[in-house]
Amino acid sequence: MSKKGVHVKVDEFKTDVGLFKNLELSIGRIVEEKWAEPMGPTPFPEITTLRDWDMKLLQRYKPFYLPFCDVCCLCTFGKCDLTGDKRGACGLNMAAQQSRIVLLACCIGAATHIAHARHLVEHLMEKYDRNTPLNVGGLNIDIEAPVTRLVCGIKAERLKDLEDALEYCEKQVTHLLSATHTGQEGSNLDFESKVLHAGMVDQVGMEIADLAQISVLGFPKADPEAPLTDLGFAAADVSKPTILVIGHNVPSSVGIIDYLTDKGLLGKVEVVGICCTAHDITRYSSMAKIVGPISWQLRYIRSGLADLIVVDEQCIRADALVEAQKVKAPVIASSPKNCLGLENRTENPSEQVISDLVEGKVPGALILNPDKVGEVAVETVLKVAPKRNKFSIIPKKEEIIKDAQECTECNECMRACPNNMPIPKAMKAAAKGDLNPLADILEDCIGCGRCDSACPNDFPLHSFIVKAGEEQLLKEKFKMRVGRGAIQDVEIRNVGGPIVLGEIPGVVALVGCANYPKGGKEVAEIAEEFAKRRFIVVTSGCAAMSMAMVKDEEGKTIYEKYPGAFDAGGILNVGSCVSNPHIAGAAIKIASIFAKRKLRANYEEIADYILNRVGAVGLAWGAMSQKAASIASGFWRLGVPVIVGPHGSKYRRMLLGRKDIDEDWYVYNARTGEKVYVGPTPEHLFTAAETKEEAMVLIAKLCMRPNDTSKGRAVKLTHYIDLHKRLYSVMPDDIHLYVRNQADIPITMKDEILKILEKKEWKEMGIPDPTLLPRLIRKTKGE
Amino acid sequence: MGVKEEPWQTAEIAGPKKALLILKPEVVAAMVKKAKRPLIVVGHLAAEDYSEDAKMIDYAIRMSNAAGIPVVATAHVVSEFIKRGFSSATHMPAMDIGDRLADSEWKGLDGNGPYDLALFMGLPYYMEFVILSGLKHFSTNLKTISLDRFYNPHASWSFPNLSIKDWKDNIEIIVNKLGGN
Ligand code: SF4
Ligand code: SF4
Ligand code: SF4
Numbered sequence: 003m004s005k006k007g008v009h010v011k012v013d014e015f016k017t018d019v020g021l022f023k024n025l026e027l028s029i030g031r032i033v034e035e036k037w038a039e040p041m042g043p044t045p046f047p048e049i050t051t052l053r054d055w056d057m058k059l060l061q062r063y064k065p066f067y068l069p070f071c072d073v074c075c076l077c078t079f080g081k082c083d084l085t086g087d088k089r090g091a092c093g094l095n096m097a098a099q100q101s102r103i104v105l106l107a108c109c110i111g112a113a114t115h116i117a118h119a120r121h122l123v124e125h126l127m128e129k130y131d132r133n134t135p136l137n138v139g140g141l142n143i144d145i146e147a148p149v150t151r152l153v154c155g156i157k158a159e160r161l162k163d164l165e166d167a168l169e170y171c172e173k174q175v176t177h178l179l180s181a182t183h184t185g186q187e188g189s190n191l192d193f194e195s196k197v198l199h200a201g202m203v204d205q206v207g208m209e210i211a212d213l214a215q216i217s218v219l220g221f222p223k224a225d226p227e228a229p230l231t232d233l234g235f236a237a238a239d240v241s242k243p244t245i246l247v248i249g250h251n252v253p254s255s256v257g258i259i260d261y262l263t264d265k266g267l268l269g270k271v272e273v274v275g276i277c278c279t280a281h282d283i284t285r286y287s288s289m290a291k292i293v294g295p296i297s298w299q300l301r302y303i304r305s306g307l308a309d310l311i312v313v314d315e316q317c318i319r320a321d322a323l324v325e326a327q328k329v330k331a332p333v334i335a336s337s338p339k340n341c342l343g344l345e346n347r348t349e350n351p352s353e354q355v356i357s358d359l360v361e362g363k364v365p366g367a368l369i370l371n372p373d374k375v376g377e378v379a380v381e382t383v384l385k386v387a388p389k390r391n392k393f394s395i396i397p398k399k400e401e402i403i404k405d406a407q408e409c410t411e412c413n414e415c416m417r418a419c420p421n422n423m424p425i426p427k428a429m430k431a432a433a434k435g436d437l438n439p440l441a442d443i444l445e446d447c448i449g450c451g452r453c454d455s456a457c458p459n460d461f462p463l464h465s466f467i468v469k470a471g472e473e474q475l476l477k478e479k480f481k482m483r484v485g486r487g488a489i490q491d492v493e494i495r496n497v498g499g500p501i502v503l504g505e506i507p508g509v510v511a512l513v514g515c516a517n518y519p520k521g522g523k524e525v526a527e528i529a530e531e532f533a534k535r536r537f538i539v540v541t542s543g544c545a546a547m548s549m550a551m552v553k554d555e556e557g558k559t560i561y562e563k564y565p566g567a568f569d570a571g572g573i574l575n576v577g578s579c580v581s582n583p584h585i586a587g588a589a590i591k592i593a594s595i596f597a598k599r600k601l602r603a604n605y606e607e608i609a610d611y612i613l614n615r616v617g618a619v620g621l622a623w624g625a626m627s628q629k630a631a632s633i634a635s636g637f638w639r640l641g642v643p644v645i646v647g648p649h650g651s652k653y654r655r656m657l658l659g660r661k662d663i664d665e666d667w668y669v670y671n672a673r674t675g676e677k678v679y680v681g682p683t684p685e686h687l688f689t690a691a692e693t694k695e696e697a698m699v700l701i702a703k704l705c706m707r708p709n710d711t712s713k714g715r716a717v718k719l720t721h722y723i724d725l726h727k728r729l730y731s732v733m734p735d736d737i738h739l740y741v742r743n744q745a746d747i748p749i750t751m752k753d754e755i756l757k758i759l760e761k762k763e764w765k766e767m768g769i770p771d772p773t774l775l776p777r778l779i780r781k782t783k784g785e
Numbered sequence: 786m787g788v789k790e791e792p793w794q795t796a797e798i799a800g801p802k803k804a805l806l807i808l809k810p811e812v813v814a815a816m817v818k819k820a821k822r823p824l825i826v827v828g829h830l831a832a833e834d835y836s837e838d839a840k841m842i843d844y845a846i847r848m849s850n851a852a853g854i855p856v857v858a859t860a861h862v863v864s865e866f867i868k869r870g871f872s873s874a875t876h877m878p879a880m881d882i883g884d885r886l887a888d889s890e891w892k893g894l895d896g897n898g899p900y901d902l903a904l905f906m907g908l909p910y911y912m913e914f915v916i917l918s919g920l921k922h923f924s925t926n927l928k929t930i931s932l933d934r935f936y937n938p939h940a941s942w943s944f945p946n947l948s949i950k951d952w953k954d955n956i957e958i959i960v961n962k963l964g965g966n
Contacts, residue, residue, distance in 0.1 A: 066884040068915035069922055072799055085802045086922055096922050417795045422910065456795065519909065651880070651912045658884045662891075689880045692912060693829050695861035696878055730876060731864035 037157040042603035045155030046170050049177050049199050055606045056195035056639065058774050059613075062666050063638075063657040063687035065194055067100040070654050074099050077184045092184045100654050101193035102182050104631065107653070108200035109179045111632030114316060115580060116171045116207035117339070118251050123164050123210065125253050125372065126218045132162040136217045139224030142490040145594065148587035148601070149209045153202060155603030161218065164210045171210075174203045194657075201635025202605070208633075209583035216487050219256060221285035226493075226567035226574065228486040231284045233550050234478035235302070237291035238272040243387035245379055246308030246331075247275045248299060250316040250579060252282035254336035254369075257376030258312065259287045271383060276302065277317050278543060278578035284484045285577060292482065294551070295516040295544035296626075297449035301468045301475070303329060306394030309387040310359075312379050315339045316579075317515070317627060321451075323366055328395050332359040332382060333366030336375045344368040352377050360385040395465060399437065402466045406432035408459060415463055418456035420649065421446055421519060425453055425463055428470075437470040444471035446521045448624075482550035483561040485542070485577025489588040491595055493568040497538065498596025502615045504714015506570045507721050508705030509538045511585045511642075512545045514622030514630045517649045522548030524694040525623050529573055530560050531698060535721055536570040537705075540585050544624065546575040582633050586640055589616045606775060613641025614669065614772040617705035617718065619684070620644040621697055625653070634688065643684045643704045645697055650690040657687035661739055669708055671770030675779040678770045680708035681739040695729040702726075703734075708772035712745035720748040738762040742769055788945050793935030797914050802921065804931065804943035810955040813930060813942070814962030820902035820928075822893065823854045826882055827874070831907025832865035835934060839953040841906045844932075844960055846871045848904075851965030855894055857882045859908065879908055883916040887923040899926065905940065906932040913937055932956065 044051050073081045074090050082090030089095050094102070126134070136158055138146050145151060147158055154167045178200050181187045187196070215221060222228040231237075238244060247255045255275065262268045273290045275283050276298050283290040293302050299319050302308060306329040313322055315337035323342045326333045335342045347355045347367040352374060358364045359382045369375045397405075409429040416425050423446065428439035444467050453463040468475065500506040510532045512525055526549040533539045541549060550559045564573040568588065576584040593611040594601040601608065612618070620637050622630050625646040631653055634644040638657060646653065660666055661682035668677045684704040691697035702722040710718060719740060726734045738759050741747055743766045747755045773779070790803055807813055817823050825848060831841035842865055849856045849871070856874040858866055863876035875894050885891045886903055893900060903920070905913055913931065917939035920929050931937035934952035936945050944955065 064884075066880065066887060066919060067923060068883075068919040070915060070918070072801065072918075072922075083801050084922075414795070417793055420794075420911075422794075648909050648912045651915045654915070656880050656884070658880060660884070662885075689878065690912070692860035692879050692909065695829075696859075699861075700878070729861050729864070731867045732876065735876070 037602065039600060039602045041155050042600055044605050045603035047153065047605065049174065049181070049196060052199065052605060052639070053195050055609060056198045057191065059198070059638065059687065060191055060194055060657070063659050065097070065101065065190065066656045066658050067097055068651060068654050068656070069096060069100055070652055079184070093188065097190040098188060098193060101190040101197065102187070104653065104655050105178065105193050105197050105200065106182050107628040108197050108204070108632040108635050109175055109182070110628035111630070112171070112200045112204035112207060113175050114629055115204050115211065115632070116168065116175060118315065118580065119207045119211035119214070120168055120172070121251060122253070123161065123168060123214050126214050127161055130218050132160070134161045134218050135159060136161065136213055137223065138213060138216050138488045139490055142224055142492060143488055144491050145591055145601070147209055147213055148590040148594065149205045149583045151601055152590055152603070152605055152608055153206050161214060164214060167206055167210055171203045171207045174199065197635050198639040201632050201637070202639050204632040205583045205586055205636035208580040209587070211580040212487065212577065212583065215252060215282065219252070219286050221282070221577070222484060222486050224488040224490045225486045226565065228484045228566060229288060230481045230561060231288070231292060231484050233292040233294065233480045233482045233547060235293065235307070235475050236477055236479040237293070238274045240272060240307040240392070242270065242272045243309050243383040244272040244274060244307055245383050246293065246302065246311045247273065247279045247283060247314070248277055248311065248318050248322065249314035249337070250278040251314040251337060252279055252286065253372035254312055254314050254375040255279050255283040255290070256286055257372035257374070258379050259283065259289060260373070261376035261380050262289070265380070267380060271380060274308070278580070279314055281485050281543070281546070281578035292547060295522065295547045297516040300325065300449045300451050300464055303331070304395050304465050304468065306331070306390070306392050306396070309390050310334070310379055310383040312336060312375060313340060313342070316629070327365050330362070330390050330393050332386060334375055334379055335366060335368045336370065336372065338370060341368050342366065346370065348374065352381070356381045356385070360389070395462070396469045396472065397462065397465055399469065402432055402437065402469060403435055405459070405461050406430070409433065409461070410459070412458060414456040414458060415453035418452040420448060420450060420452065420517070423447060423453070432466070440467050440470035443467050444475070445523070448517055478551070480550045480553065481559050481562050482547060483566050483575050485575050485581055486566060487577060487581065488584045489568045489591065491591065494588065494591045494595045497569055498592045500570070501592060501617060502596065502709060504617060504707070504710035504718055507535065507537050507617065507718050508701070509540060509588070509616070509618040510701055511618065511620040512539065512541045512549065512623065513543055513582060513585070513620060513633070514545050514624055515626035516544040516548060516624040517626035517647070518548070518624040519648050520694070523552050525549045526552035526560060528621065528623070528694060528698055532701065533560065533564045533571050533573050538568055538570060539573045540568070540576060540588070541573065542576045542581050542585070543579045545622070548624070579629060579633070586637060586642070589618050589640065589642060592616050607778065609639060609641045610773050610775050610778070613774070615707050615709040617707050617710070618642045619701050619704045621701060622650065623647040623697065625650045638687050643687050645700050645704070646690045647697070648690055648692050656689050658689060659685045659687070661685055661736060669770060669772040669774055670776060670779055672773045672778050672780055673771045676770070679767055680770065680772055681742070683708050683740070699725050699729060706740055708770065712743065712769070715740070715742065715746040716748045719746065720751070723748070723751060733758065738764040742767045790938065791936055791946065792938050793946050794910055797911065797938070799918065799938035803938045804936065804940040806936070807930070807942050807944050810958040811962055814959045816902065816928070816930070816942070817852055817854065817904070817963060822898060822900040823852070823902040823904065824857060824900045825849060825854050825904045825906070826857045826859065826879070827862060827906055828879060828908030828913070829860040829862040830909065832862055834907070835949045835952065839949055841933070842866065842869065844956045845906060847960045847965040848963055851960060851963040857894070862907065879912060879916060883919055886927055887919055889925045901926060902928050902930065904930045904932055910935060910937065914939055
């Protein structure tokens with residue numbers, strides 16, 4: 003059955019044109035399926051199909067709006083002042099406006115992933131074979147695409163089968179986006195429901211992208227021992243001609259590696275990457291290396307180490323071409339979504355393009371054919387590298403000191419800096435020849451370059467900071483395990499029980515961008531803390547890179563210290579942004595493989611299962627993008643809470659539970675139909691933590707679920723209380739909400755906790771078979 | 786001393802409704818005295834900024850002790866209160882206290898009813914900015930005061946951007962007027 007497999011068969015059909023016999027018509031693709039499971043209730047859900055589920059979530063996790071802006075300027079009625087209870091000319095109020103902006107962000111994020119998936123699938127079908135079987139883990143994986151199966155109700159077996167799900171996603175995003183038009187949706191909660199829908203289809207889009215590239219390009223297939231790769235400024239031998247790739251969509255980078263391989267040039271040219279393209283190209287080839295996360299762009303380009311830059315799409319600096327020109331490095335743009343104003347040279351003879359780039363006649367070229375990108379990039383870099391001689395615009399120490407003496411301490415740089423870095427003070431020290439305070443800034447600097455733009459003296463402050471920290475930076479080389487892709491079914495079977503019963507205290511997903519409040523080292527610290535505590539730590543994207551960038555006394559990174567298996571104490575990098583659905587997929591597979599819940603188009607039941615039983619939490623410590631917003635919302639709808647760093651407060655809306663309102667925390671006991679209080683588990687669906695300490699305490703707390711066994715709850719409480727005491731120096735003040743009976747109390751803390759319970763007039767509560775869905779209540783005979 | 790309604794982080798512009806400038810610290814003391822149910826919300830930077838002899842947390846403690854104002858310590862800063870022998874701070878994430886303050890039905894930390902004045906200090910500038918915005922738009926009957934040394938435009942009242950010395954002079958006056966020493 004297909005989502006729109008309209009199939010008409012008529013024996014005889016008479017029209018003005020004539021008589022047709024035995025006519026068979028197919029509108030849309032008919033997916034032939036070998037999936038015995040009967041179709042569930044919600045195949046290819048439309049934008050209101052899961053609205054009831056959303057409202058259940060939103061009733062408990064109410065939006066707290068944090069308007070970044072007091073006005074709306076979306077149409078020519080505006081600007082409208084929406085302060086307080088005012089309404090705009092269209093009748094919209096502030097709450098609806100905020101939720102509309104969140105929806106816009108999530109539509110942008112989802113559209114980006116879905117378009118990425120569309121491009122990948124079409125490219126791979128054209129270049130390889132439409133019938134390539136989908137394979138993410140060979141015999142180790144039976145459920146190849148848990149999200150797509152759950153949402154769409156289809157089992158895709160070949161590359162071409164993904165197109166139905168893609169079309170579905172595209173349609174949904176169009177509908178969702180249309181709801182943001184003036185005079186469409188008026189209710190903030192309905193906007194929020196649509197936000198959740200955007201997140202859900204985003205997960206499908208991402209899953210398709212990763213499924214396609216893993217299957218066709220031979221990435222690691224659910225491999226806990228995926229190879230270690232090098233990361234950092236010193237990861238590659240930059241004395242060789244060096245190509246830097248930036249972005250997320252890997253075909254052009256693959257084109258480069260393939261060309262090098264075909265021409266026997268591997269080892270003669272270095273290929274290094276920034277952001278998710280770096281993840282994916284290291285999944286493709288061990289020849290590629292990683293520079294670092296998104297925030298490493300300016301420092302690397304300005305250092306002049308890259309002789310040629312290839313950009314594809316997403317999270318690429320809009321001034322990449324401008325910066326590249328300063329260091330005389332040609333740029334190849336390779337995505338229709340990011341043409342950078344360059345002339346389209348796709349149809350020109352390669353020699354002509356290469357010669358124009360080498361001679362500097364043009365700063366760059368747009369080439370929309372990945373194989374051609376490979377050829378042009380490699381041939382150009384071989385000729386450009388000796389001419390450039392690693393030309394850098396990082397200033398000399400003396401130049402910095404001289405400029406620093408002209409600094410007026412006007413504070414404009416600091417006031418432009420998202421992290422309020424004390425640049426004026428550092429400049430004062432630099433004026434006296436001490437560059438250490440500038441070097442200290444590098445660690446917490448997110449590389450945005452806003453300080454440069456702000457300085458009335460036009461000092462290239464980011465370059466000053468890079469120079470000050472250069473000695474250390476140029477030596478840096480870390481080991482990171484490349485993206486392993488999916489989680490094996492057997493891994494799920496092994497840990498499903500312990501997770502659902504609460505004995506593995508939780509699954510923590512450290513994901514997202516690099517907009518950190520205090521540098522990437524905090525991500526490494528959080529990851530290690532929870533791996534040591536025997537949580538399962540999963541990671542992807544820039545966070546996966548940041549956590550590699552810290553070494554212990556023996557010089558080892560966490561990827562060398564902890565196994566890459568989906569098991570207690572493991573740290574697993576699933577891959578790039580589009581690999582995130584493997585994390586959602588693991589939660590879905592726990593419900594499906596371990597608990598044998600029906601998977602096919604059965605979204606609500608599986609989400610209800612995850613919300614009530616699977617202690618999984620996401621932390622996007624440096625979440626920046628609209629994609630991060632939609633990724634998070636995909637997790638919310640599935641019942642997985644997400645924490646963001648303090649900059650994430652600028653997403654304008656949290657989804658917060660109120661532990662002080664008892665009525666909010668009742669579920670049905672599926673065994674009896676009774677409504678029972680289960681405590682605030684999990685307390686929030688989306689919140690921003692102010693510090694890493696708060697994030698760690700929240701992670702431990704948000705892993706608690708109504709279904710935990712007493713043994714499991716005691717383990718979870720131990721971690722929560724232990725972290726709270728260590729980081730806050732006090733006991734948590736809400737333990738009484740999480741202890742259901744005496745067996746839940748961690749043995750070592752029994753006396754202390756009993757005293758607290760007594761003071762709070764605590765009463766014992768039962769442990770139900772929890773659900774929010776009345777239809778899952780198992781009625782006994784005669785009822 | 787700058788006296789402009791200019792946000793510290795250049796692009797964090799708000800309005801049309803913006804915080805009124807606190808030009809005379811005595812006014813803050815008077816507002817606190819007049820308030821029926823004031824509250825101080827203290828973020829983690831209170832223990833880090835601004836200098837050894839001008840830490841926000843110490844002023845928060847003095848204000849609380851002088852005027853009997855309850856303190857909510859966000860993130861992990863409660864440990865710093867304890868270190869200083871101040872044990873009555875309630876700890877709560879910044880988002881949680883923001884959310885509760887926006888709810889006119891909330892009965893407060895002690896169950897005695899909603900607050901009418903919330904004083905903020907020590908949160909990251911941009912986080913305080915959006916939380917104050919949430920309160921400006923969605924709370925009823927709550928006034929907010931930003932006591933950091935930066936103009937935070939979504940508050941009801943805020944200091945302008947101040948030097949550490951000027952901030953210290955101002956906050957000393959507030960504490961003294963409240964009866965602290
Ligand atoms: S969309 Fe509505 S609120 Fe926004 S500018 Fe137009 S009329 Fe005003
Ligand atoms: S480049 Fe670094 S120091 Fe400069 S404004 Fe951005 S984060 Fe701050
Ligand atoms: S903006 Fe420029 S002149 Fe002003 S303090 Fe910063 S470095 Fe100095």
